[in-house]
Each structure stands twice: as structure tokens, then as C-alpha cells.
Amino acid sequence: MQATSLKAVIVDDEALARGYLREMLRAHPEIEIAAECANGFEAVKAIGETAPDLVFLDIQMPKLDGFEVLELIDPGPAVVFVTAYDEYAMRAFDAHAVDYLLKPFSAERFERALERARARLGERTPPMPRPPEQRVDRIVVRDGARVHVIPLDKLDYVEAQDDYIALHSGGKSYLKQQPIAEIEGQLDARRFVRIHRSAIVSLERVARIEPYGKESRLAILTDGTRLPVSRSGYARLLEAMEGSKRG
Secondary structure, three states: OOOOOOEEEEOOOOOHHHHHHHHHHHHOOOOOEEEOOOHHHHHHHHHHOOOOEEEEEOOOOOOOOOOHHHHHHHOOOEEEEEEOOHHHHHHHHHHHOOOOEOOOOHHHHHHHHHHHHHHHHHHHHOOOOOOOOOOOEEEEEEEEEEEEEHHHHHEEEEEEEEEEEEEEEEOEEEEEEEOOOHHHOOOOOOEEEEHHHHHHHHHEEEEEEEEEEOOEEEEEOOOEEEEEEHHHHHHHHHHHOOOOHOO
């Protein structure tokens, strides 16, 4: 296969690790290093600005980890995870990573990863949709060049808005393109309850439930927000409240 010009971004919080990858790529003049990043915030910004073909992505980093970076960037680049921890391998391939380089790796192993990346890019097909991730303890939202990190302790409620969800936290609202069913699967069911097809609420924020019409109810939150409660949502809410009392 004839080598084609590619752009790559290197993301690792360790300067030595970035240097090692840079050295590996020196043997491939057809690959331009478009950016080097020391944390997840830098990575999201650089990937958005340079639109690379290939990303070498560390997993454990300050501010944002590698999976959070992957969630915030547009689909397109072939992603090779580079990490010192083998426990993330299954999750990396679930996220449709091209390869998973376990530090320390040899030049031969790096070349195999590069071959896989070229093959993926040569397919010229969009990557498969990313599956819902495992339970999270915070939610990351991209807003243009900015990235917001919302700890679950600060999340008041979630509303469905067409193809987006609105995450409400501390009087502010953040839009994220994600189905409400997917975010529901990521949240701890003991703390967050789907009270309506369009709303998930933090159990800690529910002040009271009031009747509304014949068979409808409203959840009144501690900040005064009023959210509709469906019949099935009311049953789930009661069950969750009983569970929290037992706990």
C-alpha cells in the first residue's frame, strides 16, 4: 500500500511518553504530528482544530480521561489507546478503538498498531456508534471550545429535548447530544429516577410530590422546579424512596 499523508495528534500527560511516540513516528515522514497534548482539555481543543486522521490517546490523565475525550470529539479519527493499565482493554475495543498499546511497547508492536490504523482509515466508512458506557461519576459536555465537567453530586435533573438532553446543575443548563435512555443507563438508579419519558431527577433534589389533574403528579424540587411525573415514573420514584430509607 502506498503511504499517504496523515495527520496525527499525541495525547499523554507524561512528556517521556509523548517523546517516545514522537520518536516512533520519526520513521514515518508521511505522518505529520499536528499537535501534542498533556491533558484531556488540550486534546479536545487540538483535535477539534486540526481534524487529525489518527490519535494516540492515553487513558488515565488529569482533568479528562481518554474515554471522556473520545466522547467529546467528532467521530472520524482512528484512535489508538496508549496506556500502562491493561484493565481498560475491553472498554477500549467496545469504544471501537483501532488498537490498544500497553506501555512499555516495542517498535514492532507500534508498527502493527499503525498498520491497523491505516487499514481502518482505508475502509473510508464511518465508525460504528459508540455503545453506552459504564456507570459514571461525572458527565462531560462540550460547548464549542469549552468543556464542562458536571459531578453527579451537582446534577439536579435531566430533560429530553429532541435529539439532545439538557443537564441542569446549580441553576445552569448544559445541552448534550445524547438520548435520554443512554444517560439513564449511565446513572446510578439508586440516586436518579426516570420520572417521565422526558425527565430524570436526582432523588436528593425532590422536595415533594403534588397531584396535578386526575391521574397526573408533579415533582417539586428543592429549587422550586416543577417536573411532570408519569404513572410508571411515580411507581419508580416511590420504589427508589423506599430503597433510600432502607439504605
